[in-house]
Amino acid sequence: MGQWREAYSVLADHLSARGIDVPGVLAALRAQHIETPSWGYADSGTRFKVFNQPGAARTAREKLADAAQVHRYTGVAPSVALHIPWDRVDDYGVLKEHAASLGLELGAINPNLFQDDAYRLGSLTNPDPAIRRLAIDHCLECIEIARTVGSRDISLWLADGTSSPGQDSIRGRKHRLIDALSEIYAAMPDPMRLLIEYKFFEPAFYMTDLGDWGMSYLMASRLGERAKVLVDLGHHPLGTNIEQIVALLLDEGRLGGFHFNNKKYADDDLTVGSINPYELFLIFCELIDAECDPSVDVDVAYMLDESVNLKPKIPALIQSVINVQVAYAQALLVDRTSLREAQESGCIIKAEEILLDAYRTDVRPLLAAMREEIGLDPDPLQAYLRSGYQDKIVAERGVADGGAGFQGA
Amino acid sequence: MGQWREAYSVLADHLSARGIDVPGVLAALRAQHIETPSWGYADSGTRFKVFNQPGAARTAREKLADAAQVHRYTGVAPSVALHIPWDRVDDYGVLKEHAASLGLELGAINPNLFQDDAYRLGSLTNPDPAIRRLAIDHCLECIEIARTVGSRDISLWLADGTSSPGQDSIRGRKHRLIDALSEIYAAMPDPMRLLIEYKFFEPAFYMTDLGDWGMSYLMASRLGERAKVLVDLGHHPLGTNIEQIVALLLDEGRLGGFHFNNKKYADDDLTVGSINPYELFLIFCELIDAECDPSVDVDVAYMLDESVNLKPKIPALIQSVINVQVAYAQALLVDRTSLREAQESGCIIKAEEILLDAYRTDVRPLLAAMREEIGLDPDPLQAYLRSGYQDKIVAERGVADGGAGFQGA
């Protein structure tokens, strides 16, 4: 990265000559915010095994401390999503203040509706009204936490579904879900938003109550304007054109946010941009397209949600932030005027080459320049690794015990 | 099949003892109507080759004659879907009368928006307003034909989409589609319905404008109550729970009809029920579940849509009709009261066994009995093959020429 300055100079000249507003691009890169998830700093795993990471965070405070590192070196990760009850504390006001002291805000609140024994047959869609009550009450608790810590968004992922044909009434579950979400939504003060996630399958294997964007959209449109759809990049069947879904939801005013990650086959929760970075670029092209359209109101939360089990946590999240920045930077370089002309005249190759011209540009000098402007090291990953923090947490925290996946016993 | 009477007697006793209303089942089987497609009687193929079938129908009249055979032997296929311009005639009133003389009605009218050179970049979503005009006008023509022949449904499958990233504006195409469909819908007289089909991919390979049920639903909900969604069983990504989509659309009052076929990987257009007959059974379970719910208005058109290239056409369609009947008959035997109890008490295995009990029942004696009641041979396929009709059309019509798929030249 040492020679980035020279490369930046050549690139900036080239882009300016092409009519790109380079200072505007840098400003956009500075303004991008990417929320990291508290659970991304803690151990995670597959059903077969949790490989405990040396130094992985064990408490909400440790998670915030680690998140502060990601923000310190990237400058664009100022908020942290919480997961309740994983991050339950006695006093959320104190937690908020502690976060602020680290330069952080508390972001989306994620209720957990899948790890209580009661939820074996579902949470908000459970046939038993007492269990639905339990699940709704947990969501109401999360709304209260959000209010306390000043979070705008409730991110609701529902693991509900069935694993055997006939297990439950599909329409019955839908009715229960509408009823439950209506009660939850009614409890949310303006301007708090309900982000309704969907997922094609897993952990329910036969049918998932919110299985695709259409089901989340249906629910959101029933509830009201502050109910939005959350797109997790790993929650689609293979071959899905995610950027189309993004564009449609933006156009409908219903895209609330992203959970960024990547997949090779299923919900692999791999590092965002690590399997198909071009797809991530195309998604950002749609976001910028909508932002440039005054008729669309774009208000989207960018959140990482990965379950990277093998990589060390903080470096993995710094890498993820960078991958998102690279895709965004590339998308900012698209010559949108020429693209629209090529599209309208049916020049397919020309239109595609306009995208490729942006995508093939090495945008790392732009990111380095932006970082330098705000006083950061141009290479966040190396800067973090040099900082000694990783050694410190490994020494202080050690390795957690257990996490063997299911045991057959 | 000779011994079906004895088997029927044992089965009917057994079912009656279980509380099943056997005459009611037979009545339901008699009342089921399955529309066959005019194009199912003509040659079809893959992109690599059309294998011309000896005796395949070449004209609208030949297709109707063949469809009359399917109805003659099954008794449940009294209508034929038309595809315009494949079935274009000078006088649709005469065609209707001709159909009536064969004991047939004319069913859904299918506009063709994919085989005109103009549609290279789309039809209703084409960037060129002149081509959108052409496409809309074709739909208006189809509405006029539907009015003339007394068809209730316009079945709209849109091949529109793009095959390269950047080729066209995703949101722009959506806006054009809403505008076009609005004009088409406005031209449809009550009670004519617009059935909006969706398809995950092909022939557009990067993005399909109506790619999933959610997109069709979104359009339908914009248009009005007589806009419905059409579910083609082959138009989903692998792993999709189709019965869930069916249940949701029924519950929303938006399921307009089916295109029945089956798939192993993509839109293979294989014989319905030939790859996963249990899935077809589960779909009928949802249909019956909704029919039994007075709060749901079920008004669904059952249409075959296959592109069986290797099997002789008429026998293939008779086989398809039977496969649908078998699934429906099995679903009619589900003990719905016990199922609901098992579901509500979370007895997963019991609930599943109730479905399996119905599915494992050999329902062929019920179908044989129903056919005998209405004066048909209990084995439609054998009866047709014995009839001599197939030999007659082979002799009269011969084999069509050409259809070599793309030639590389």
Place this chain on the structure above:
Amino acid sequence: MGQWREAYSVLADHLSARGIDVPGVLAALRAQHIETPSWGYADSGTRFKVFNQPGAARTAREKLADAAQVHRYTGVAPSVALHIPWDRVDDYGVLKEHAASLGLELGAINPNLFQDDAYRLGSLTNPDPAIRRLAIDHCLECIEIARTVGSRDISLWLADGTSSPGQDSIRGRKHRLIDALSEIYAAMPDPMRLLIEYKFFEPAFYMTDLGDWGMSYLMASRLGERAKVLVDLGHHPLGTNIEQIVALLLDEGRLGGFHFNNKKYADDDLTVGSINPYELFLIFCELIDAECDPSVDVDVAYMLDESVNLKPKIPALIQSVINVQVAYAQALLVDRTSLREAQESGCIIKAEEILLDAYRTDVRPLLAAMREEIGLDPDPLQAYLRSGYQDKIVAERGVADGGAGFQGA
């Protein structure tokens, strides 16, 4: 099931008239052996949550006790696969005797190469030779156990792979794998067999070292004649024609065994036959086809391998055994002579109808008759549920603690 006798009588007459050797079918059904897995009696789950089952087995002895129940009521599950170290005991000779006292044999030995912290980057393919040594030694230990308990098969599933592009050398890992398997195979006494499982993905998400049948076949053909391929029905990409793989491996003399389960999307480990029972039937058609061919040596181990998290364990395994029996019984009814004639003359519909004729037959009376012949209740599931065993183990064992999936903490 009460009226099965009358149905049996009609069916047996009908089959005999068709030339089916009904006593031969019953004999084949009696002779079928389906191995159950020790881990199928213990708690299992997804990465999100293990829902602990009341009464789930906790020790090797409890697992054997439960397996004895499955065998007691089905009569066709006389052996139990072990998983080491989950089933590790001090004295395997004693365990074998204990099994024998319950009427059971010990079946395939399954090494565990995925739950040791050392295996984060792989076991037999790990870049570190010391860890490969650890993994090989574990396999050698399992061979010793197999020798002690009289097991013929080592079932090797390798979770090895990588989750990031570039993580390791693909060819390097292949070379390490050949070396490790060669050492393991060399240690296996004749006639012990090495069954090499493959899996498309999970828990490695970017690349799996043994990802498909071809890779397992490649390894087996390097090792020797007693190295075979193990087919787990859930370990293929969607759309795979599994019966074709089965036929090819049989034809090559390399099919060693099955892990039976079913999937809707990924390796869902659902009840065998619960999503697509027709596929299971088609697999058995290939097995019987090969058994009828004197040039093929069929020696295949049938093992259940499910991770049914929501159903009670013993009933779920009884249900699974029955599902396998149903598919096998249906496949036994295929008129193979007529099928071959139809195939050779290109009569596609006729060939397919011959399969459907067998598949649509309600074979439950045949299974009931077979069970009665060997002194069992005709309905194993109901007989088990009536027996009081389930209540007994629930009372005695209670519910295990923990198993919350990953905690984000």
Place this chain on the structure above:
Amino acid sequence: MGQWREAYSVLADHLSARGIDVPGVLAALRAQHIETPSWGYADSGTRFKVFNQPGAARTAREKLADAAQVHRYTGVAPSVALHIPWDRVDDYGVLKEHAASLGLELGAINPNLFQDDAYRLGSLTNPDPAIRRLAIDHCLECIEIARTVGSRDISLWLADGTSSPGQDSIRGRKHRLIDALSEIYAAMPDPMRLLIEYKFFEPAFYMTDLGDWGMSYLMASRLGERAKVLVDLGHHPLGTNIEQIVALLLDEGRLGGFHFNNKKYADDDLTVGSINPYELFLIFCELIDAECDPSVDVDVAYMLDESVNLKPKIPALIQSVINVQVAYAQALLVDRTSLREAQESGCIIKAEEILLDAYRTDVRPLLAAMREEIGLDPDPLQAYLRSGYQDKIVAERGVADGGAGFQGA
């Protein structure tokens, strides 16, 4: 592209400082040969429609003329694959000389075993020996053509398979295939190679006789050393790690060649690198890895095989060649020594970042420099579009007629 010289200077300095042999990279880029397919210059389409391109080539000579353009502007496409009978001529010696006069060689010969009416039930695997004879004879004819024109490779894609369960004997078809391939292989003079392609599905929808790399590998290993596997990038189930298959086949000495294209869902035959360019880069990383390993003999034919229906043909192929060059150039920049060290020490993020460092480099200045060295325009696509050739062929050839896809009539 105008400013590429300055960017090249900065990049070359940067790469040299990193230890990259920049002249060596340019030499490798010059030496890369990418074969274009004769059928890529002619009209093609989907099953629904062939959109005839103005100026598309209609004869073998027109195809060669167009291929000469692609080579003229890229400098790396000196050979053309032929498809028989699409490119059948009276005198292949004359065709070879004509090609030479255009600066071209004739490349792989592709038999056509899917467009004769006789092949409805298969070609080399047809149940009818007379049809197998026809298919074998066609292959023998192609071998003779290859001998005449000096082609080294026969590229065999087999559309054979079945579309209905039970349609034919799976093992029987395998036996017929081995027999047929053995006869074909025996007729091939050294050093002619048989490249055996595989495909997951289509146009056979239930089972494909050569459905995956394992089946092609099995055949090749039966035949002899000059039988190799051909990898078409579009012929895998979704989620397949193609670079792993490439690495395995290279390691086994069985990778014969590629058909380059890209897919979103099925065998979409889109522009190579247009959906997931990172995957293409990873494939080239494996190729270079094997080339750097003296124990591996890499002899791989790079061929484009696309069916781009909407883009103009020659520009689409120039674009495709460039996409392949970009991926290759990026892969040449991987710091292989550091990568190996990172892999061996388990530094996953570092290993991945080494790949990303190469992938994110804007390699277009390297390609421009290479082109200039060999006297070409640095921007082949623009140079072609400026040349007037496209206008000339549009004017001379016009638009072909027909190609309407299947007609339903």
